[in-house]
Amino acid sequence: MLHTFVVYVEDKPGVLTRVASLFRRLNININSLTVGRSERAGLSRITLVCEASAEAGHRIRASLFKLENVVDVDDISQAPAVTRELALIKVAASPQTRAQIFDLVEVFRARIVDLTSESLMIEMTGVESKIEGLIEVLREDEGRILEICRSGKMTMRRGHHVSSVVKAMTVTPAGSADESAEAREKNVAGEAD
Amino acid sequence: MATNGNSQSSTAHLTTPTPLTGAEILWATLAGEGVTDVFGYPGGAILPVYDALRKFPIRHILVRHEQGAAHMADGYARASGRVGVAMATSGPGATNLVTGIATAMLDSIPMVCVTGNVPTRVLGTDAFQEVDITGVTLPITKHNFLVTRTEDVAATLRHAFQIARSGRPGPVLVDITKDAQQGSANFNFEAAKPRPYRPHPMLRVEDSGLDQAAELIRNAKRPVILAGHGVMESGAMEQVRTLAERAQIPVALTLLGLGGFPASHPLNLGMMGMHGEAWVNDAIQEADLLIACGMRFDDRVTGTPATYALKAKKIHIEVDPAEINKNVKVDVALVGDLAEVLEQLLPRIAGRDGAAWLKAIEASKGAVAVHDIKNLPDMGHLYAAHVMHDLWRMTGGDAVVVTDVGQHQMWEAQYFRHERPRTLITSGGLGTMGFALPAAIGAKIACPEKEVWVVAGDGGFQMTAAELATIVQEKIKINIALINNGYLGMVRQWQEFFYERNYEATPLVCPDFVKLAGAHGIAARAVHKRAEVAEAVAAARSAAGPYLIDFQVEKEDAVYPMIPAGSALHEMIRRPGKRVKDPLEETADE
Numbered sequence: 144m145l146h147t148f149v150v151y152v153e154d155k156p157g158v159l160t161r162v163a164s165l166f167r168r169l170n171i172n173i174n175s176l177t178v179g180r181s182e183r184a185g186l187s188r189i190t191l192v193c194e195a196s197a198e199a200g201h202r203i204r205a206s207l208f209k210l211e212n213v214v215d216v217d218d219i220s221q222a223p224a225v226t227r228e229l230a231l232i233k234v235a236a237s238p239q240t241r242a243q244i245f246d247l248v249e250v251f252r253a254r255i256v257d258l259t260s261e262s263l264m265i266e267m268t269g270v271e272s273k274i275e276g277l278i279e280v281l282r283e284d285e286g287r288i289l290e291i292c293r294s295g296k297m298t299m300r301r302g303h304h305v306s307s308v309v310k311a312m313t314v315t316p317a318g319s320a321d322e323s324a325e326a327r328e329k330n331v332a333g334e335a336d
Numbered sequence: 337m338a339t340n341g342n343s344q345s346s347t348a349h350l351t352t353p354t355p356l357t358g359a360e361i362l363w364a365t366l367a368g369e370g371v372t373d374v375f376g377y378p379g380g381a382i383l384p385v386y387d388a389l390r391k392f393p394i395r396h397i398l399v400r401h402e403q404g405a406a407h408m409a410d411g412y413a414r415a416s417g418r419v420g421v422a423m424a425t426s427g428p429g430a431t432n433l434v435t436g437i438a439t440a441m442l443d444s445i446p447m448v449c450v451t452g453n454v455p456t457r458v459l460g461t462d463a464f465q466e467v468d469i470t471g472v473t474l475p476i477t478k479h480n481f482l483v484t485r486t487e488d489v490a491a492t493l494r495h496a497f498q499i500a501r502s503g504r505p506g507p508v509l510v511d512i513t514k515d516a517q518q519g520s521a522n523f524n525f526e527a528a529k530p531r532p533y534r535p536h537p538m539l540r541v542e543d544s545g546l547d548q549a550a551e552l553i554r555n556a557k558r559p560v561i562l563a564g565h566g567v568m569e570s571g572a573m574e575q576v577r578t579l580a581e582r583a584q585i586p587v588a589l590t591l592l593g594l595g596g597f598p599a600s601h602p603l604n605l606g607m608m609g610m611h612g613e614a615w616v617n618d619a620i621q622e623a624d625l626l627i628a629c630g631m632r633f634d635d636r637v638t639g640t641p642a643t644y645a646l647k648a649k650k651i652h653i654e655v656d657p658a659e660i661n662k663n664v665k666v667d668v669a670l671v672g673d674l675a676e677v678l679e680q681l682l683p684r685i686a687g688r689d690g691a692a693w694l695k696a697i698e699a700s701k702g703a704v705a706v707h708d709i710k711n712l713p714d715m716g717h718l719y720a721a722h723v724m725h726d727l728w729r730m731t732g733g734d735a736v737v738v739t740d741v742g743q744h745q746m747w748e749a750q751y752f753r754h755e756r757p758r759t760l761i762t763s764g765g766l767g768t769m770g771f772a773l774p775a776a777i778g779a780k781i782a783c784p785e786k787e788v789w790v791v792a793g794d795g796g797f798q799m800t801a802a803e804l805a806t807i808v809q810e811k812i813k814i815n816i817a818l819i820n821n822g823y824l825g826m827v828r829q830w831q832e833f834f835y836e837r838n839y840e841a842t843p844l845v846c847p848d849f850v851k852l853a854g855a856h857g858i859a860a861r862a863v864h865k866r867a868e869v870a871e872a873v874a875a876a877r878s879a880a881g882p883y884l885i886d887f888q889v890e891k892e893d894a895v896y897p898m899i900p901a902g903s904a905l906h907e908m909i910r911r912p913g914k915r916v917k918d919p920l921e922e923t924a925d926e
Binding site for chain 1: 474536657
């Protein structure tokens with residue numbers, strides 16, 4: 144089955160390698176991976192989708208937690224959630240053929256974000272099937288698609304759910320824990336002087 | 337465990353008015369963490385650290401190969417429960433640690449490895465002796481760090497010690513660039529303290545689980561406790577014993593669990609698994625309840641999981657949530673520190689009559705004992721099993737035995753009866769040949785008052801035999817029992833059983849080990865007959881310095897019983913009674 148994990152990690156060099164290496168070690172292919180900033184400074188949020196047996200979910204989550212830089216792990220494979228992907232698609236279009244693309248973009252509720260005399264760029268967000276649908280239609284005219292850039296999935300639980308771990312961290316004064324450790328060191332250094 | 341940390345000396349003096357170099361901060365932090373001994377080997381990228389050593393009250397043991405340093409730190413940790421520390425330079429020094437780190441990782445041993453690296457400005461340029469050691473060791477460390485700033489040295493090292501000794505312990509590597517060692521910064525031990533340790537968020541010991549476990553125990557007719565390495569890591573010897581005695585449940589031990597429950601205890605079944613005694617494995621296969629305490633259902637313990645203990649409900653008490661349902665599906669999981677969980681469980685456990693089950697197990701021992709080599713006459717041969725048995729008798733079971741990997745390791749586990757925790761030190765998970773000699777050096781330095789014996793085969797011993805020189809230079813009194821059969825014995829045994837006796841690459845031409853010891857100035861003698869065993873062991877024990885005994889044992893003996901890989905626990909190969917040309921044939925019948 145498809146597993147979806149939301150993982151909060153410390154924003155430090157090498158952390159993504161550690162997460163990816165865990166899946167490599169378990170011989171599990173990562174289908175989709177999206178990493179970006181989170182609501183909290185110093186923490187990155189990963190949405191990771193992989194194919195593994197139903198029982199594997201527990202072990203993956205437990206193993207992720209064992210990584211020193213992992214702060215929280217949420218297995219939302221079964222939970223009601225909103226999932227989105229982003230796609231940028233560059234298509235060849237002359238002033239004569241643009242109108243047809245505009246119609247398509249309208250139907251798919253995408254947007255044109257760049258336009259030249261020879262091509263235009265479509266930006267689209269949505270679920271995977273919707274993006275696939277647009278690409279499929281564009282492909283009907285051979286040679287029209289020049290470039291496709293697609294993100295992995297971004298997923299968030301529905302309802303009033305927040306990471307209890309990250310919430311608990313917010314109780315400490317502003318700045319990441321490391322920054323405060325640094326500040327503490329500076330203070331001490333000041334005292335020593 | 338939170339309890340197995342090094343005792344921290346007073347930290348009041350650990351603030352300095354003037355800045356220290358990174359190298360000095362490193363030693364001061366180690367001292368603050370209670371480190372008294374470091375095993376290492378110098379080199380260019382760690383020279384600033386070695387230069388600063390003379391200012392600190394820490395003993396450095398110069399090894400002959402960095403693998404030895406890692407195994408020594410490992411043996412030190414296993415013998416004492418304290419964090420072992422190994423040190424090496426960049427590049428080849430660091431990569432030589434790798435086998436030792438993996439050994440510690442597989443057996444959950446708390447260890448901190450410090451490596452030097454090239455200066456930060458040339459990191460990633462393939463500079464001389466540069467290797468990406470944090471990349472290399474990523475999957476075989478609990479965590480690792482690259483330190484490029486002097487002001488991060490103290491905090492990183494302290495964090496490394498916290499990680500190494502907390503939860504399920506493991507090795508941590510700290511790679512420090514040369515410029516970070518040379519730079520200077522203010523040092524304040526207290527300020528470098530890591531954030532409070534966060535236990536694994538998936539630890540779960542709920543009342544419902546405890547009640548369920550108690551009920552399973554109450555209703556069980558044929559229960560068995562499976563005690564593993566976690567018993568010692570958690571310090572749960574008393575709790576396991578109380579559980580066993582109160583509910584009259586027999587205890588089977590994993591290899592790394594030996595010593596966690598006294599061998600002489602009437603409820604002790606002995607070692608389970610591939611080379612476990614037949615009655616132990618039969619009891620597990622017949623059991624209707626298994627209570628797994630700090631063990632992970634390793635494949636050497638279960639045989640084929642699909643055939644493992646099918647009649648039994650299973651309770652798993654384990655500190656690492658990732659181990660739950662990994663190899664064997666369990667009915668009740670109590671995820672937490674073993675001692676703490678058992679403290680919660682014990683009030684729910686009442687006295688139980690286990691007589692019928694214990695009697696049934698006892699009855700199955702008789703048939704097996706006939707096959708036991710211990711009960712066979714030697715007829716002039718020297719069997720490793722006899723050597724182990726005699727060594728156990730003569731040392732009163734008090735010695736710390738450090739074994740290598742192979743046949744002798746299994747014979748030791750079968751015939752040396754361990755009464756106390758940390759008296760058997762062996763590489764279980766990784767099965768690292770060459771482990772014994774260096775690990776024994778570490779064990780002796782951790783516990784100088786203890787009698788330490790190396791038990792090693794002629795193959796594994798030669799992998800790290802260079803550390804004999806370390807023994808001499810550091811004046812370390814350990815005794816070495818070499819089980820010399822001129823073969824890579826365990827591999828030969830597999831060839832005998834499963835590869836039609838095609839002894840490819842297993843016969844071993846060995847040096848004269850007595851002369852080899854002599855070349856190092858180590859007293860030694862060879863033993864060919866059982867009658868000479870006791871005298872040689874006595875001579876070794878009374879010798880002031882290290883002593884090596886070359887036990888030249890039966891060449892083609894095998895470890896019995898044996899469960900072939902991929903078989904069920906009850907499908908074991910027994911010591912043959914009637915096989916032509918078997919050396920035991922003549923001894924048994926004549």
